[in-house]
Amino acid sequence: MTNLAVDICGLRMKNPTMLASGVLDETGKSMLVVAKAGAGAIVTKSIGKEPRVGHSGPTIVELPQALLNAMGLPNPGIEAYAAEIAEAKTAEVPIIGSVFGGSEQEIAELAKNMQEAGVEAVELNLSCPHAKGYGAEIGSTPEMVETICRAVKETVTIPVFAKLTPNTSSIVSLAKAAEKGGADAVVAINTLKGMVISPEAKMPVLGNRYGGLSGPAIRPIGVRCVYEIYEAVSIPVIGVGGISTGREAVEYLMAGAKAVQIGTAIWKEGPEVFGKICREIQDFMDEFGYTKLSEMTGVAHHGRT
């Protein structure tokens, strides 16, 4: 019998799938639904210090193999969100609190608030491509990534995950900087900055003009980023971007990811996609004779020069 259990920085997950930040994780109730559907862990919506309404609409454009979103990090602020975490914690899966902020002090403070709210790990959103002054705007240089990770590590005792942007010439440098700053794991990738223009209206479709691309179209980029990062750091890598089947999750595991996150697939398939992906990973392992996930981790690196 194959075993899908995995331990990431002390977080014990019954399977390697996590809910990615930003999809169905605004309330305790929606997080419980995803946990019940089979997710091995839940990452919360990225939460800031104060309530934020986000960008004006349209905030999402659906494309053939992708979504382009510019939600603008809408969230109720950390104080109000603590109640949602309390409710989500009634599920028997690890809850990872995602935070964003405009400086290392603000992010460290939020991470502490998350720890006090009871999350098992904190994920630093250093990578959202469509919120001015936040996310990728402060997570695009190795110096800032290292400084922020160090500040958070000095402030909390729970594991710290750094979520990195692919909108850079070298995501490997960002991953190395996160490791140097003390991050316990890196998460790759957040969305790619993009734009859709309506020729009829002669203007960008999104209210914010720019958005972040997610879904199947970005999977080869996510897999490439994980593959490169795996060769450059010793901390665990969590892969995300365009996963909607077990086979696609296995691609990330073989690139070197210890776990995977799923976001956009829920848009099309609902939370049941978690159970489906886990069954498909299991079937793949049975068919090819793997008994443990670790037997697949990084195997795509072998035999290549």
Ligand SMILES: Cc1cc2nc3c(=O)[nH]c(=O)nc-3n(C[C@H](O)[C@H](O)[C@H](O)COP(=O)(O)O)c2cc1C
């Ligand atoms: C509607 C939407 C909202 C998102 N919000 C966040 C967010 O608040 N914080 C964050 O770190 N990533 C956010 N993301 C990015 C996802 O967590 C993920 O990194 C990305 O979408 C790639 O994975 P996917 O193709 O499985 O969606 C969001 C993505 C979508 C589609």
